[in-house]
Amino acid sequence: MSNCPLCGNTASKTFPIYYFLKEKRFNGRKCKSCGFVFIAPRPTDEDLQLMYSDEYFLYDGADCGAHSSTDYETAAIRGSVKFPAILGAIKKFKPAGKFFEVGCGMGYFLNYAKDSGYETSGIEYAALGADACRSKFGLDVKQSSFESLSVTPEAFDVIFMGDVLEHLVDPLSMLRKAHAMLKLTGIVAVEVPSTFNAIVGRVAVSGMKLLGKQRKMPMPPYHVNEFTPATFRAILFKAGYSQVKIIQRVKAPSTITLRGSAFDKTVKKLLQYPNYTITKTFGIFGDRMLGIGVKQ
Ligand SMILES: [Zn+2]
Numbered sequence: 001m002s003n004c005p006l007c008g009n010t011a012s013k014t015f016p017i018y019y020f021l022k023e024k025r026f027n028g029r030k031c032k033s034c035g036f037v038f039i040a041p042r043p044t045d046e047d048l049q050l051m052y053s054d055e056y057f058l059y060d061g062a063d064c065g066a067h068s069s070t071d072y073e074t075a076a077i078r079g080s081v082k083f084p085a086i087l088g089a090i091k092k093f094k095p096a097g098k099f100f101e102v103g104c105g106m107g108y109f110l111n112y113a114k115d116s117g118y119e120t121s122g123i124e125y126a127a128l129g130a131d132a133c134r135s136k137f138g139l140d141v142k143q144s145s146f147e148s149l150s151v152t153p154e155a156f157d158v159i160f161m162g163d164v165l166e167h168l169v170d171p172l173s174m175l176r177k178a179h180a181m182l183k184l185t186g187i188v189a190v191e192v193p194s195t196f197n198a199i200v201g202r203v204a205v206s207g208m209k210l211l212g213k214q215r216k217m218p219m220p221p222y223h224v225n226e227f228t229p230a231t232f233r234a235i236l237f238k239a240g241y242s243q244v245k246i247i248q249r250v251k252a253p254s255t256i257t258l259r260g261s262a263f264d265k266t267v268k269k270l271l272q273y274p275n276y277t278i279t280k281t282f283g284i285f286g287d288r289m290l291g292i293g294v295k296q
Pocket residue numbers: 004005006007008009031032033034035036
């Protein structure tokens with residue numbers, strides 16, 4: 001059994017979701033000590049190569065392609081509606097300087113940061129994404145995993161990871177690596193989904209527990225970490241950041257991705273309306289979070 005990626009504790013209990021990659025099963029676990037939710041076993045290098053092949057970007061099915069109802073590029077373009085909110089929050093801390101993105105996909109966000117005045121560079125694990133960053137936008141992007149990238153100490157003002165941390169097998173050490181690469185007073189800005197913090201996710205988990213069932217997630221095990229506001233804050237502190245700020249957001253009901261049975265889709269859509277109002281009003285139950293931490 002895998003140790004908790006946040007606190008290292010060996011004791012965990014069932015979290016009622018699971019995934020399949022080919023014939024291999026990956027189970028949801030919740031740490032008994034810190035409450036962190038993660039997938040075990042952790043994917044091997046072989047599993048990762050399979051999941052992040054070109055198919056990830058080109059295919060729009062559920063079983064081995066991108067985790068969206070559309071292909072990756074369509075999803076990336078649609079996702080750009082959130083760029084002003086994310087970059088706006090970053091600019092409050094660091095309005096200019098050297099901006100490094102870990103996992104820039106096809107480069108849409110990095111290009112947006114470049115256009116707004118940052119000196120940008122980045123890495124992308126998937127070959128197809130890295131190529132698109134260079135050919136489409138002329139961005140300074142290298143194909144590399146963050147794990148295998150050598151540290152350039154104290155080089156950057158901003159390190160951004162958008163929809164990356166939930167994919168990383170060792171998220172704590174990668175946040176520490178980002179810390180080492182930041183200049184003093186530099187910031188890390190990390191955008192993650194928080195599926196099980198939103199009302200529909202909470203309802204689904206409670207329902208599964210009540211029924212003693214586990215839900216098969218309709219995609220490969222891309223998300224190996226599931227953050228709540230508490231565990232997101234905890235991992236940023238543990239990685240050495242100060243002044244940690246967690247901003248919760250919620251998708252508008254008209255823009256959410258619906259999958260599963262007709263019943264699932266109806267429930268998800270109906271719950272998104274009150275969720276939208278509650279998150280907008282009180283900043284809780286968000287389905288996405290932006291975490292910002294400062295290196296001091
Ligand atoms: Zn733990």
